[in-house]
Amino acid sequence: MAKSPLSQYKFLLIFISWWAIWGFLQVSLLIGFGLPVKTALIDSILSNSLVALSCAFLSNNMQYYLPKKERYWYILFISLSLSAIILLACKAILVPLLSEKIDGAAYALFYSKSWAVRFDIIFLQVGCMAILSVLWYSSEEEQENRQRRNDAERLAREAELFKLRQQLAPHFLFNSLNSISALIGSRPEQARKMIQQLSDFLRGNLKKEEQQWVPLSEELQYLELYLDIEKVRFGHRLDTQIICDEECLSSRLPPMLLQPIVENAIKFGLYDTTDAVIIIIRARVEAKFVIIEVENPFDPETSRPKKGTGFGLSSIQRRLYLLFARTDLLETRVAGSLFTTIVRIPQIQTP
Amino acid sequence: MSNNHNNTPVKAIIIDDEPLARMIVKEYLEPYANITIMQECGDGFEGIKAIQQHRPDLIFLDVQMPKINGFEMLELVEDPPAVIFTTAFDEYAIKAFENHAVDYLLKPFNKERFDKALRKWLDQRATRASDQITHGPAAIAHGPGGEKPADPTEALLETASQSPAQQHRIVVKTGGKIKIIPLEDIHFLEAADDYVKIHTAAGNFLKNRTMGYFEKTLDPAQFVRTHRSYILNVSQVTRIDPYEKDSHLCILQSGAQVPVSKAGYVKLKGVLGL
Numbered sequence: 001m002a003k004s005p006l007s008q009y010k011f012l013l014i015f016i017s018w019w020a021i022w023g024f025l026q027v028s029l030l031i032g033f034g035l036p037v038k039t040a041l042i043d044s045i046l047s048n049s050l051v052a053l054s055c056a057f058l059s060n061n062m063q064y065y066l067p068k069k070e071r072y073w074y075i076l077f078i079s080l081s082l083s084a085i086i087l088l089a090c091k092a093i094l095v096p097l098l099s100e101k102i103d104g105a106a107y108a109l110f111y112s113k114s115w116a117v118r119f120d121i122i123f124l125q126v127g128c129m130a131i132l133s134v135l136w137y138s139s140e141e142e143q144e145n146r147q148r149r150n151d152a153e154r155l156a157r158e159a160e161l162f163k164l165r166q167q168l169a170p171h172f173l174f175n176s177l178n179s180i181s182a183l184i185g186s187r188p189e190q191a192r193k194m195i196q197q198l199s200d201f202l203r204g205n206l207k208k209e210e211q212q213w214v215p216l217s218e219e220l221q222y223l224e225l226y227l228d229i230e231k232v233r234f235g236h237r238l239d240t241q242i243i244c245d246e247e248c249l250s251s252r253l254p255p256m257l258l259q260p261i262v263e264n265a266i267k268f269g270l271y272d273t274t275d276a277v278i279i280i281i282r283a284r285v286e287a288k289f290v291i292i293e294v295e296n297p298f299d300p301e302t303s304r305p306k307k308g309t310g311f312g313l314s315s316i317q318r319r320l321y322l323l324f325a326r327t328d329l330l331e332t333r334v335a336g337s338l339f340t341t342i343v344r345i346p347q348i349q350t351p
Numbered sequence: 352m353s354n355n356h357n358n359t360p361v362k363a364i365i366i367d368d369e370p371l372a373r374m375i376v377k378e379y380l381e382p383y384a385n386i387t388i389m390q391e392c393g394d395g396f397e398g399i400k401a402i403q404q405h406r407p408d409l410i411f412l413d414v415q416m417p418k419i420n421g422f423e424m425l426e427l428v429e430d431p432p433a434v435i436f437t438t439a440f441d442e443y444a445i446k447a448f449e450n451h452a453v454d455y456l457l458k459p460f461n462k463e464r465f466d467k468a469l470r471k472w473l474d475q476r477a478t479r480a481s482d483q484i485t486h487g488p489a490a491i492a493h494g495p496g497g498e499k500p501a502d503p504t505e506a507l508l509e510t511a512s513q514s515p516a517q518q519h520r521i522v523v524k525t526g527g528k529i530k531i532i533p534l535e536d537i538h539f540l541e542a543a544d545d546y547v548k549i550h551t552a553a554g555n556f557l558k559n560r561t562m563g564y565f566e567k568t569l570d571p572a573q574f575v576r577t578h579r580s581y582i583l584n585v586s587q588v589t590r591i592d593p594y595e596k597d598s599h600l601c602i603l604q605s606g607a608q609v610p611v612s613k614a615g616y617v618k619l620k621g622v623l624g625l
Contacts, residue, residue, distance in 0.1 A: 175458060179371040182378070235369075271415065
């Protein structure tokens with residue numbers, strides 16, 4: 001629940017200062033009308049204290065009940081009633097008190113002449129306080145809601161990113177295990193090596209956090225691990241080539257972004273043709289972007305790669321959107337029998 | 352191994368695109384002296400050729416393979432041999448296997464599981480062989496190669512065709528060659544006796560399936576059965592003209608005219624949002 005503005009030291013000080021100034025003005029005004037200093041002082045202190053108390057009460061009260069838009073008449077109603085009560089209370093206390101001691105009938109007459117002005121002023125002050133309180137609480141509530149919404153969105157986004165990152169193709173895992181199973185009999189050394197590679201790959205998959213961007217060099221190492229496993233699986237059918245400048249290697253990117261793109265290219269290439277397949281991965285830096293292209297062959301006769309995404313790239317597209325709020329970072333290009341996936345990663349995030 | 356398994360010679364073929372996956376099947380088959388591996392194939396095309404050439408009794412077939420997958424390959428084989436599927440993970444496929452009593456091995460599989468699958472098939476075969484001896488050749492009619500041979504396989508393929516890989520293409524054999532037709536290339540399908548004639552820009556192809564099969568498996572938002580003998584690709588439609596009483600003619604982009612029955616017209620209007 002939103003806290004009352006008066007609970008903050010700063011606002012409490014402003015509130016008190018306001019009443020001091022207002023009290024002083026009223027004293028001056030009353031003296032100006034010919035009232036004795038003492039009478040003016042008592043009158044001013046009492047009536048202003050009553051108004052201040054009412055205002056504090058009103059503001060505090062709204063902490064528990066904030067009228068909705070369609071019930072703003074409630075503010076008017078409560079301000080008017082409070083003002084009337086204050087006015088009556090002032091009269092009930094001040095007139096007997098001051099008439100007896102000091103001025104006799106003169107004060108009673110003054111009070112009865114000035115009640116309308118007093119009411120106006122009290123009503124204005126109470127009304128202002130009511131409106132300020134409504135605005136204050138509304139904005140507090142709004143802020144709280146926004147905060148809650150942001151938190152919920154952030155959590156959902158993180159969960160989704162996590163899920164997208166963890167989407168390990170079961171085909172890959174089970175087929176790799178099957179290859180290992182086959183190797184154990186005839187080439188146990190190689191089987192052991194492959195188990196090591198697969199473990200390293202899985203470990204890399206597990207430990208990475210979305211926020212911790214990694215240098216391209218590290219991603220490429222990780223990719224090599226993956227490619228080595230795939231090469232054992234597919235034997236001579238799969239060949240890969242990585243073309244990357246020295247300057248690219250230090251550029252940073254979100255972890256585990258490259259591997260699914262390459263996996264997609266391998267799948268597309270290997271399952272769309274029966275020949276040997278070469279996958280080419282190129283990286284370059286261009287105006288605050290690191291651009292990575294992954295090229296695979298395909299058969300234009302039988303496959304129709306759709307423009308934009310498709311072919312398993314939608315989860316990468318989604319991830320890029322969640323990370324950068326942009327949909328133009330992933331592109332695909334078809335030239336003859338070559339399919340190229342192009343991903344551009346802005347080099348803005350500080351690691 | 353039980354004795355009767357060793358007696359009859361068995362011809363087998365292994366079809367898998369991963370060399371190591373073929374290797375393990377070969378290794379597991381070693382103790383079975385009566386089983387001869389005729390050939391190992393790395394894709395479905397090779398597989399079809401090998402099956403035609405060697406006429407094997409049994410094939411070990413991977414599902415996910417280059418160009419055409421295991422199911423599509425089976426579709427193209429006339430009188431397919433017994434199949435033991437080997438696959439890593441494919442929920443559609445698993446569903447298909449479970450419903451249709453063809454055995455399957457989930458990779459990675461161990462020797463025991465492999466033996467179990469193989470023994471099951473060998474036993475079935477032995478039983479059929481003895482049935483044949485006691486009841487004469489007529490009994491074969493109920494086994495594979497007889498009157499209702501296609502039933503389990505047919506049903507299997509139908510279930511398998513719901514897998515995403517097969518929703519965007521049809522594989523046909525034309526003059527010894529295999530042609531993969533992307534669904535968007537299809538203009539319309541026409542019933543032709545036991546076959547369905549697939550009309551495309553590149554010509555017409557015959558597929559040994561029923562109209563009902565295509566009506567069931569093709570995306571109903573894209574393909575509408577407008578007539579008992581016709582299914583058309585909605586995106587090919589340019590015009591619908593009235594024709595005789597209660598019937599219409601659909602003019603396609605290719606200029607072809609496809610009859611639309613009264614019920615078909617209602618369906619077509621629904622899909623086109625008229």
